[in-house]
Amino acid sequence: xxxxxTLGSAARRPTSVLARWYRFTLRWPVFPGFVxxxxxLVGIFxxxxxxxxxxxxxxxxxxxxxxxxxxxxxxxILGADHQGRDVLSRxxxxxxxxxxxxxxxxVAAGVLGMTLGMxxxxxxxxxxELIMRGVDVILTLxxxxxxxxxxxxxxQSIFLLVGLLAVFSWGNFARQVRGEVLQLRTxxxxxxxxxxxxxxxxxxxxxxxxxxxxxxxxVASVAAGGVIMTEATLSFLGAGVPPPTPSWGSMVSEGxxxxxxxxxxxxxxxxAIFLVVMSLFFFADWVRDxxxxxxxQLM
Numbered sequence: 007x008x009x010x011x012t013l014g015s016a017a018r019r020p021t022s023v024l025a026r027w028y029r030f031t032l033r034w035p036v037f038p039g040f041v042x043x044x045x046x047l048v049g050i051f052x053x054x055x056x057x058x059x060x061x062x063x064x065x066x067x068x069x070x071x072x073x074x075x076x077x078x079x080x081x082x083i084l085g086a087d088h089q090g091r092d093v094l095s096r097x098x099x100x101x102x103x104x105x106x107x108x109x110x111x112x113v114a115a116g117v118l119g120m121t122l123g124m125x126x127x128x129x130x131x132x133x134x135e136l137i138m139r140g141v142d143v144i145l146t147l148x149x150x151x152x153x154x155x156x157x158x159x160x161x162q163s164i165f166l167l168v169g170l171l172a173v174f175s176w177g178n179f180a181r182q183v184r185g186e187v188l189q190l191r192t193x194x195x196x197x198x199x200x201x202x203x204x205x206x207x208x209x210x211x212x213x214x215x216x217x218x219x220x221x222x223x224x225v226a227s228v229a230a231g232g233v234i235m236t237e238a239t240l241s242f243l244g245a246g247v248p249p250p251t252p253s254w255g256s257m258v259s260e261g262x263x264x265x266x267x268x269x270x271x272x273x274x275x276x277x278a279i280f281l282v283v284m285s286l287f288f289f290a291d292w293v294r295d296x297x298x299x300x301x302x303q304l305m
Contacts, residue, residue, distance in 0.1 A: 035292040038285035045282055048098055049105035056095035057083075061250045064090035069268045085270040087260060096252035097274055103253050104234055104282065107168055111233045112226050114172040119179025120222050124210050126180065127187025137180060144177040149236065153245045162248035167240065171233055182225050183218050190217045227290030231283040238279050254279050 048055055070086035071078040078085065084093040126137040153170050160166060190196060191214070199209045240246035241255030249256065254275040261272025 035289050038289040038292070041281050041285035042289065045101055045105060049102040052098045052102045056092075056098040058092040058095040060091065060096040060099040060252045062091065066090065069264070071268075072270055084274055085268070087257075087271045088264055088268065093257075093270060093274055096257060097254070097278060100252045100254045100257060100275060101278070103164075103247055103251060104237065107164070107171070107237050107247075108230050108233050110168050111171040111175055112230050114168075115175035115229065116179055116222060116226050118172070119176035120183050120218065122176070123180035123183025124187050124214055124218065127184040128191050128210055128214060134184070138184070141177040141180050144174060147174070149174045150239065150243070150245075153240050154243070157245040162245065164247055164251070167237065167246055171236060175229055175233060178229060179222065179225055182221050186218045186221045187214055190214055224290055224294050227286060227293050231286035231290070234279065234286070235283055 064086070067079075067082065067086045067090040068088055070082050070090070072085040073080050073083045075085075082092050082094070084097065087093055087096070122137050122140075126134040149170070152174075153167075156166060156170060193213075196209060196213050199213055204212075237246055238253070238255030238258070241253040242259040244256075244259070246255055247253035257275035258272045258279075261268065261270075261275075264271050
């Protein structure tokens, strides 16, 4: 009997470990956190991680397969593209561009959208009407067509790309923050601040801003994935990051002509875009669950 009990406990132990690990992954964003942390580290330390120059071409090494192929070389772990450039090095430096564009756009659009959204929701009246009509105009304009027109008129530029993405991204922040402020301004502590004669900007900073922080965090997490996807799309169409600077979108565009003979040129940057955007959406869901008291009780 004792032997049977020992075998039963041993059989149950792996199941309990797996169950605890499963609950841990549900409670904390393990996979998204790993992918996003890897993106940040690779983007920051790209010059020390990349084994080769991302722009140096070698026609003798063009279309070199990855290292695990019989025809491959350990010099190019993920293979070389149609110009003999190292795919891994371009992937690493592309992570730096993705991190730079996404972080700059989210910070700029978040600050602008949050400020205008708080003013629209708190002041109301003509200010609210003007800001919300501006949001409607921004959200209805086709970003891809506008970007193509600007590139034709002014040429490719990373500053132009960041500016366009920031202009087209602040509307979602403003709309979400305005809806939150419309509820917060009816709270008793906001009314007491008005009665006490506090300046409008002080009331917004002291009482309204802390209440919209969670909303801005969730919107920023979702918007970051959209920004990365849009930047990759624009680079794919030739309206994004100017060459020869490596970008995941432009790498996919360059590799689309070699899908049958050199699939690795487009596959690895496409996989990187997929993993990063998916991780950002998963992380946004986790942030929403953690910051919403109603959903937090179910975790």
